Amino acid sequence: MTKMSRRFFKGMIYAFLIFLLMLSVVPFYLVMINASHSSFDIVTKLNLWLGDALAENYRTMQTHVNIWRGFANSLLISASYTLLTGYFGAFVAYGFAKFDFRGKKILYGIVLASMMIPSQVSIIGFYQLNLKLHLLNTYWPFILPGIASASTVFFMRGIITQSIPDSMIEAARVEGCGELRIFNRLVYPCVLPGIVTMCIFNFVASWNSYIGPLIIVSDSRKYTMPVMISMIKGLYLTNYGAMYLAIAISVVPIILVFCILSKYIVNGMTVGADK
Amino acid sequence: MRQRKGRRHTVSKSRYGYFFIAPFFIVFAIFSLYPILYTIFLSFQSWDGLGLVNSVGVKNYERLLKDEVFYQSLWNTFRMWMMNFIPQILTALVLSAVFTFHRIRGMRFFRAAFYLPNLITAASVGLLFNLLFDGDKSAMNHILTKIGLLEEPFAFFNSTVFASGLVSYIQWWMWFGYTTVIVMAGITTVDSGIYDAAMVDGATRTQTYVKITLPMIRPTLIYLSITSIIGGMQLFDVPATLTNSLGDPRKSILTTAMYLYNQGFRNHNYGYASTVSAGLFVIIAILSALCMSALQKKEREGQ
Numbered sequence: 001m002t003k004m005s006r007r008f009f010k011g012m013i014y015a016f017l018i019f020l021l022m023l024s025v026v027p028f029y030l031v032m033i034n035a036s037h038s039s040f041d042i043v044t045k046l047n048l049w050l051g052d053a054l055a056e057n058y059r060t061m062q063t064h065v066n067i068w069r070g071f072a073n074s075l076l077i078s079a080s081y082t083l084l085t086g087y088f089g090a091f092v093a094y095g096f097a098k099f100d101f102r103g104k105k106i107l108y109g110i111v112l113a114s115m116m117i118p119s120q121v122s123i124i125g126f127y128q129l130n131l132k133l134h135l136l137n138t139y140w141p142f143i144l145p146g147i148a149s150a151s152t153v154f155f156m157r158g159i160i161t162q163s164i165p166d167s168m169i170e171a172a173r174v175e176g177c178g179e180l181r182i183f184n185r186l187v188y189p190c191v192l193p194g195i196v197t198m199c200i201f202n203f204v205a206s207w208n209s210y211i212g213p214l215i216i217v218s219d220s221r222k223y224t225m226p227v228m229i230s231m232i233k234g235l236y237l238t239n240y241g242a243m244y245l246a247i248a249i250s251v252v253p254i255i256l257v258f259c260i261l262s263k264y265i266v267n268g269m270t271v272g273a274d275k
Numbered sequence: 276m277r278q279r280k281g282r283r284h285t286v287s288k289s290r291y292g293y294f295f296i297a298p299f300f301i302v303f304a305i306f307s308l309y310p311i312l313y314t315i316f317l318s319f320q321s322w323d324g325l326g327l328v329n330s331v332g333v334k335n336y337e338r339l340l341k342d343e344v345f346y347q348s349l350w351n352t353f354r355m356w357m358m359n360f361i362p363q364i365l366t367a368l369v370l371s372a373v374f375t376f377h378r379i380r381g382m383r384f385f386r387a388a389f390y391l392p393n394l395i396t397a398a399s400v401g402l403l404f405n406l407l408f409d410g411d412k413s414a415m416n417h418i419l420t421k422i423g424l425l426e427e428p429f430a431f432f433n434s435t436v437f438a439s440g441l442v443s444y445i446q447w448w449m450w451f452g453y454t455t456v457i458v459m460a461g462i463t464t465v466d467s468g469i470y471d472a473a474m475v476d477g478a479t480r481t482q483t484y485v486k487i488t489l490p491m492i493r494p495t496l497i498y499l500s501i502t503s504i505i506g507g508m509q510l511f512d513v514p515a516t517l518t519n520s521l522g523d524p525r526k527s528i529l530t531t532a533m534y535l536y537n538q539g540f541r542n543h544n545y546g547y548a549s550t551v552s553a554g555l556f557v558i559i560a561i562l563s564a565l566c567m568s569a570l571q572k573k574e575r576e577g578q
Binding site (some may be wrong): 210226243 | 290313314386388392396399402407448515549563
């Protein structure tokens, strides 16, 4: 290729990348911009820069829907769920990585297979279970399953196998350390960085989950963020600016977390997938 | 004596293995396995959610096989999955080739930005695109009339083709960045010495990519296809929040997951909803198996 045509080719590549970048980012930009415009502005013209109705939109939104309560509810669920996945993911992975027992292969096969189970198809049974256990309108149905997070077990098993030598555990046993203590004091702190990576994903997944809270929670004071957002239109609000603002509030925390942690997120994702 | 002590030691250790894995299986049995088994049981019953459960034999299944809405929902789901998955994998293959073979300034930034939509709450995304397109005075109608692509505002959500296409677009938009990252991870496992050898033999970059890289990352592509079809056939959040959650216009974006939700939690037809679940489960199993065997067959032919 001549220098000219190579430059042209490179230019085409950048144009393509920038085009995709626009597609990825523009919807979020429009949300932020429209959140600061009055409903009238939004329906009468195209807004590309910040307006002055942010405070008014905020007041309108607050009188119709208590978005911060949804925010707090979602935070409570996601934080508890994430802590459970982190601790028990490593706990169970340690059992599979460092002990030999009968049926281990089959049991680990069940863990792997459970990742492939389409969860949406058992929602009727899930609803009936929680009805029977009197867990409707509580958060336990979304928090407790964190103890059985198959992807975290899978991921942590790899890390524990690689980074914890058997001799270290043996040494602790000789010292008279109990098995549970070995895990809590020795293994868990060693693999904490890996746990944190996994927890980012578990947090995002829990924060975004929609159909579970939709069927289990009917008390509007206990709505999670996604359920609240999905009911905003028609049910509570007709003001566009306020609706855009509500979406912005639901989206901004994730974008902020992503900007801070994107390095870990993009690298962490690939660990389990390339094997 | 010593030996016996040693053996006893391993026995007690292995018991601790069960102790460590027990929490997973207890919670899995309650919150995953029981719901599946109960859904299967309920698919042979009728239950309104409050009263008694009555056995109806295979009547629900007879109804399912004749249910046109069920078939339509399956077709909708599959169509919207296909229309998003093919562009998605093509975009990911092109992007990962670009990122692997060209030195792109800001590559990490682009990759991270493309991945961002994947992290956003799907329910928010649904409402967002609803607001952007719904009505004569929506943001998209303003943009398109301003730049002259449209003469007058278009009623996007009256068009079945548009609504279905928009769901596919949103799914593509949410997932192409993720797929790119995974494909690139697959590519990094390929030994780069193999490229040098191909280059020495006079192969172009494109030839190298298509003939060498793609066959080498087949396991990654199988993983992506299977997980995508399992997720795609359960599609719920985006189409349920994009329009009125009944799949309108004219049920064009009614997915099977939405249909079973509506049968259960709107019509309180929990028995029949379970039957729809069972039907969907069978379809997902068949499609995953087909997908797996198609890709493995190619592998055998290729060798």
